[in-house]
Amino acid sequence: MIPVSFYLTLAALMFTIGVCGVAIRRNVIVVFMCIELMLNAVNLSMVAFSRTVGNLDGQIGVFFVMVVAAAEAAIGLGIIIALFRSTRSLESSEASELRR
Amino acid sequence: MERTNAALALIPLFPLVGSVAAFLVGRVHKRAAGIIASLASILAFVWTAKLFAAMSAETVLEDVVFSWFGVASLQVDFTLRMDALGAVMCLVVTGIGSLIHIYSTAYMAEDDSVHRFFSYLNLFMFSMLLLVLGGNLLVLFVGWEGVGLCSYLLIGFWFRTIDYAAAGRKAFVVNRIGDAGFLLGIFLLWMNFGTVDFLELEAAIAGNMTLVGLCTVVALCLFIGATGKSAQIPLFVWLPDAMAGPTPVSALIHAATMVTAGIYMMARMDFVFALAPFTLAIVTIVALLTAFVAATTALLQNDIKKVLAYSTVSQLGFMFLAASAGAYWVAIFHVVTHAFFKACLFLGAGSVIHGCHHEQDMRHMGGLSRYMPITFATYLVATLAIAGIFPFAGYQSKHAILGALEHNVNPYIAPYNSWIVALVTFTAFLTAFYMTRSLAMTFFGKYRGHAHPHESPAAMSGVLVALAVLSLFGGWFLETRLPNFLEHVLAVAPGHASETIVESLLHSWVGIAGVVLGLLFYTSLAGVPGLVFSLFKPIGVLFQRKWFVDELYQAILVRPLEGVSRGLWKAVDQGFIDGAVNGSGAVIDTSGQVLRLTQSGQVRHYALWMFVATIAIVVFFLVRS
Numbered sequence: 001m002i003p004v005s006f007y008l009t010l011a012a013l014m015f016t017i018g019v020c021g022v023a024i025r026r027n028v029i030v031v032f033m034c035i036e037l038m039l040n041a042v043n044l045s046m047v048a049f050s051r052t053v054g055n056l057d058g059q060i061g062v063f064f065v066m067v068v069a070a071a072e073a074a075i076g077l078g079i080i081i082a083l084f085r086s087t088r089s090l091e092s093s094e095a096s097e098l099r100r
Numbered sequence: 101m102e103r104t105n106a107a108l109a110l111i112p113l114f115p116l117v118g119s120v121a122a123f124l125v126g127r128v129h130k131r132a133a134g135i136i137a138s139l140a141s142i143l144a145f146v147w148t149a150k151l152f153a154a155m156s157a158e159t160v161l162e163d164v165v166f167s168w169f170g171v172a173s174l175q176v177d178f179t180l181r182m183d184a185l186g187a188v189m190c191l192v193v194t195g196i197g198s199l200i201h202i203y204s205t206a207y208m209a210e211d212d213s214v215h216r217f218f219s220y221l222n223l224f225m226f227s228m229l230l231l232v233l234g235g236n237l238l239v240l241f242v243g244w245e246g247v248g249l250c251s252y253l254l255i256g257f258w259f260r261t262i263d264y265a266a267a268g269r270k271a272f273v274v275n276r277i278g279d280a281g282f283l284l285g286i287f288l289l290w291m292n293f294g295t296v297d298f299l300e301l302e303a304a305i306a307g308n309m310t311l312v313g314l315c316t317v318v319a320l321c322l323f324i325g326a327t328g329k330s331a332q333i334p335l336f337v338w339l340p341d342a343m344a345g346p347t348p349v350s351a352l353i354h355a356a357t358m359v360t361a362g363i364y365m366m367a368r369m370d371f372v373f374a375l376a377p378f379t380l381a382i383v384t385i386v387a388l389l390t391a392f393v394a395a396t397t398a399l400l401q402n403d404i405k406k407v408l409a410y411s412t413v414s415q416l417g418f419m420f421l422a423a424s425a426g427a428y429w430v431a432i433f434h435v436v437t438h439a440f441f442k443a444c445l446f447l448g449a450g451s452v453i454h455g456c457h458h459e460q461d462m463r464h465m466g467g468l469s470r471y472m473p474i475t476f477a478t479y480l481v482a483t484l485a486i487a488g489i490f491p492f493a494g495y496q497s498k499h500a501i502l503g504a505l506e507h508n509v510n511p512y513i514a515p516y517n518s519w520i521v522a523l524v525t526f527t528a529f530l531t532a533f534y535m536t537r538s539l540a541m542t543f544f545g546k547y548r549g550h551a552h553p554h555e556s557p558a559a560m561s562g563v564l565v566a567l568a569v570l571s572l573f574g575g576w577f578l579e580t581r582l583p584n585f586l587e588h589v590l591a592v593a594p595g596h597a598s599e600t601i602v603e604s605l606l607h608s609w610v611g612i613a614g615v616v617l618g619l620l621f622y623t624s625l626a627g628v629p630g631l632v633f634s635l636f637k638p639i640g641v642l643f644q645r646k647w648f649v650d651e652l653y654q655a656i657l658v659r660p661l662e663g664v665s666r667g668l669w670k671a672v673d674q675g676f677i678d679g680a681v682n683g684s685g686a687v688i689d690t691s692g693q694v695l696r697l698t699q700s701g702q703v704r705h706y707a708l709w710m711f712v713a714t715i716a717i718v719v720f721f722l723v724r725s
Contacts, residue, residue, distance in 0.1 A: 023708040031704065096701030 007048035014041035026091050028080050035076075039069050106151055108163035108180040111190060112229040114144040119222035126215025134205035137218035141201045141225055145194035152187050157585045159183070162235065173294055179235030181298070185589045188432060188582070189232040189364055192439050196356035197225045199563045203447050204348040206559035207454060211346075217257060221352065224250035228357035232364060237286045237296040240365065244282065244329065247358045248275040254353075255345040267344035274338040278328015282365075285321030288314070289372075298368060306371040315375035322369055323383055330362025332420060333390045336413050337649060343405040347450030350405060354412040355443035360435045363419045367428040367590060374426070374591075381512035383424035388520060391417025393647055395530040399537070400633075400644040403460050404449045407538045411486065412442060414531060418501055421524065425513075427504030428590040429583050434497040436582070437485070440574045441493055444482035444567035445535075451475040451560050452542055457551040462541040464549040471553040474561040476543045478568035483539045485571040487532035487611035490604035493575035498528060499607055525610055532614020540622035 014037055021034030043062045050058025080090070087094040118140020126133025151161060161182040168178040182190065201221060208214050227246025234240035249272070256268025290296055292314060293304045305311055326332065331339035339359070343350055353359060366373060366383075373380055391414045398410035415438050423431040453460055455472050469476040485492035488499070505521050508514055547553065555561065583592045599607070621629050633640040642648070698709075 019711055023704050023711070026704070092703045095703065 004048050004052045008045055011041045011045040011048070014038070014044065026093050028083060028090050028092050031092060032073075032076050032080065036069065036073070039065055103160045103162050106161040106163060106182070108151070108161055108182055108233055109165045110147050111144050111151075111194070111233065112180075112226050114140045114147065115222040115226040115229065119219045119226060122222055123215050123219035126218060130214050131209075133215040133218040134201070134208070137222045138198065138201040138205060140222055141194060141198040144225065144229065145191070145198045148187070148190045148194050151182065152191060155182075155184075155187065157184050158588050164235075168238070174290065174296075176236065176238055176296065178239060179297070180230075180233040180239070181235035182233055183589050184586050185364075185367060185432065186232055188436065188586065189360070190229065192360075192436055193225060193228050193232060193356050196439050196443050196567075197228075197352065199566060200348050200352050200356065200443065200447070203351075203450070203560050203563040204346075206557045207348055207450055208346060217254075217346065220250055220253045220257070221349070224254065224352060224357055228361070231361055236298060237289065237301075240368070241282070241286065244325075244361060244365075245279065247329070247361060248272060248279065251275070251342065251353055251358055254349040255342045257345050257349065261344075264344035267338075267341040270341050271338040274335050275328045278325045278335050281321045281323075281328070282325025285318050285325065288318045288321060302371045305375065307374075309375070312375050315372050316378050319369075319373050319376035319379035320382070322365065322372065323379060323386075326362030326366055326420075327386065328362075329365075330359050330416050330420070331390075331413050332362070332416065333386050333393065336390060336394070337653060339413055340406055340409040340646070343403070343409050347405065347446060347453060350409070351443045351446035351450070354408070354446060355439040359412060359416055360419075360439070363416070363423060363431050363435055366420070366423045367432055370428050370590060373423075377510050377512060380424045380426070380510050383420055384508075384510070384513050384520070387417045387420030387424060388523060389417075390414070391421065391527045392523060392530075393649075395527045395534065396643045397646045398534045399530065400640065402462050404452065404462050404465070404538060404542060405446075405460055407462075407534060408442070408445055408449060411445075411531060411535065412438075414527065415442070415486070417527075418498065418524070421520075422501045422504050425504040425508040425510070426591060427500070429586045429592050430497065430500040430504050432586065432590070433500060433578060433582050436578060437493040437497040437571075437575050440567060440570040441482040441485035444478055444564060444571050445486065447560070447564055447567065448475050448479035448482060451556040451564060452479075452553075454556050454560070455553045456549055459549055459551060462538060465542045465547070466545040466549075467543070467547040468553055469543040471547070472555040474555060475564060478561075478564040479539060479543065481568040482571050483535045484611075484615070485575075486535050487615050488528055489532075489608040489611040489615065490601070491572070491576055493571045493573070495604065495608050495611070496575035496579045498611075499604075502528075529610045529614045532611040533618045536615045536618025537622050540619060544623050 018034040018036075018038035018041060021037065022031050025031055025034065043065055046058040046061050046065075048058075050056065050062075083095055084090060115137075118137050121140070122133045122137040125136055155161060163180045165178040165180060168176045170176070201218070204218070204221065208217050211217060224247060227243045227250055229243070230246060231240055231243025234243055252268045252272035254268075255271050256265045259265040259268065286296060289301060293301055295301060295304070305315065328335045339354075342353055345353075373383075394410045394413035394417065398407050398414065401407045401410060415434070419431045419434045419438070422428075422434060451472065452465065452468060452475060455468070455475070456465060459465065481492065485494040488494045502521060502524060505524060506517060508517050508520075513520070586592060605612075645651070
């Protein structure tokens with residue numbers, strides 16, 4: 001059986017990639033994907049814990065995260081479309097109206 | 101004393117309504133303002149006269165208009181009360197006031213804001229009537245403040261001239277200083293007796309020798325109030341400047357209203373003053389000094405209104421002298437006769453100024469008796485009256501004042517009675533002299549101006565004639581009637597033996613001497629005044645420059661006050677308060693400038709911040725546990 005540390009290492013790697021992507025990338029769609037990546041890293045770790053501990057609590061948590069992620073995807077894509085309509089680009093650096 | 105209810109409120113109500121109506125209607129129709137205001141004033145007079153005719157010397161008419169306010173144990177009603185003293189004052193205020201209103205309709209006809217003028221004039225009468233009719237100290241005080249306000253409004257009536265506006269302010273400020281003293285007096289009385297009603301106070305105080313100490317202080321406070329309103333040393337400086345107002349206003353202030361308020365108040369509070377011989381001694385000295393200083397100042401003034409102004413200050417000194425000797429009825433007698441002849445003099449001066457096209461300097465007048473005979477005749481009568489020559493009105497009252505001073509029983513003053521009488525007699529001589537000087541410079545000799553003098557319209561000369569008649573017969577008429585009428589309200593000494601005409605003429609030697617000398621100096625011996633002036637140059641300059649009182653106040657009060665104000669302005673206001681306000685603004689501004697560096701406007705930066713912060717929080721809790 002694959003030890004839980006493997007899952008957790010993978011989850012940490014995925015989460016870090018996600019954080020870096022959010023922090024570095026300018027394309028909002030990529031940022032959006034990175035957020036999904038972070039959510040799924042958390043999901044992975046929860047499933048892993050669930051199996052190690054031997055009850056279903058972690059898996060129920062994952063369901064909640066997936067539901068929220070679905071809602072977030074709908075709203076997030078809506079925001080991206082609105083952003084594209086107003087700035088004609090997908091660069092997040094273009095959306096700095098409040099700073100000016 | 102019988103107290104009867106009567107519609108006293110109507111007396112002040114007429115001028116109050118008139119004031120509003122004159123303003124509103126006068127804005128549309130200029131001529132209507134004067135007519136409305138005069139009508140209101142005359143109605144007030146008629147109503148006063150009607151009540152007066154029905155009352156006896158012992159009647160006290162009372163009218164509780166409404167319950168004013170109650171604080172703790174103090175319950176104050178808006179009470180109006182008219183006894184013999186109030187009736188006399190009311191008749192003077194409304195009677196002389198009405199004449200001045202009628203005169204003003206002609207005098208002010210060409211002014212652009214007559215509606216304002218007549219509105220203020222009526223308001224002035226309203227305030228004065230409240231003052232005179234007030235049944236307690238607080239109603240009196242409302243009137244007291246009211247006349248102060250109206251004097252400010254009317255003295256600064258032509259406020260477009262900076263000096264005139266300043267004169268109005270001066271009157272108001274100086275009056276306020278006196279009012280502060282008066283208020284303290286009221287507080288003291290209320291604190292000790294729990295009431296401000298005149299009758300209740302009199303019942304509590306009159307004749308109670310244990311209250312001498314308290315009464316001395318209270319009387320002193322009240323007298324400070326009186327020095328402000330009635331222009332005594334040290335607060336008389338506003339009255340000469342009050343000449344900035346239109347001439348009828350001067351007449352109203354000097355004759356019928358305002359300045360007599362102090363005398364009236366002293367007579368009304370005689371039961372307090374009776375227990376304060378020390379205060380009365382101070383009053384005597386102040387009044388004596390005022391009478392003398394003002395009379396000497398009047399000697400060398402060239403502005404016809406300034407002469408009259410200082411003569412008013414001087415005559416007010418005479419009234420206070422009488423009051424301080426305990427002869428309150430004599431003071432009131434002089435108030436009344438003074439109202440007659442001073443109104444006549446002021447309105448006469450107004451007529452001269454009107455006729456000479458707003459020339460006030462007597463050096464540019466002269467010979468006017470040819471051009472304006474009615475004004476001349478009335479001015480002559482009033483001059484003889486103020487000079488105190490039998491049978492004119494001033495003789496009887498001045499003679500009574502001298503009589504009262506001779507028999508002054510005040511323990512502090514009595515040893516010096518003969519000196520005081522001598523100085524007062526000399527002041528009376530000066531009065532006759534400077535008034536004759538103004539008469540001669542204005543009406544005798546050759547005309548020295550460049551205008552074309554003309555007699556004033558009938559509304560003005562008619563009023564002058566009426567006042568001249570009063571100045572001629574008023575004293576003789578009131579000499580015995582007034583004390584008989586007032587004896588239930590004020591202490592009246594047993595009447596002096598009646599004199600023959602020859603005796604009376606002999607007694608008016610002071611006035612006659614002053615008039616004769618004045619006539620000689622300013623007609624046939626025209627060089628003498630200049631010679632005398634150069635002989636006594638320092639004294640002359642002292643008189644001419646009004647004893648340097650204004651300069652003195654400027655140096656010891658106004659300048660230091662200005663300096664302190666300037667210091668407070670620069671150091672405290674601009675330095676400290678503005679510094680604190682601007683400083684706190686600057687702190688917020690600077691911290692904002694620093695903090696705004698963290699705001700890039702880039703979403704990913706904010707996300708990074710969030711991440712870093714989350715890590716920090718997690719690390720914090722991990723380390724702590």
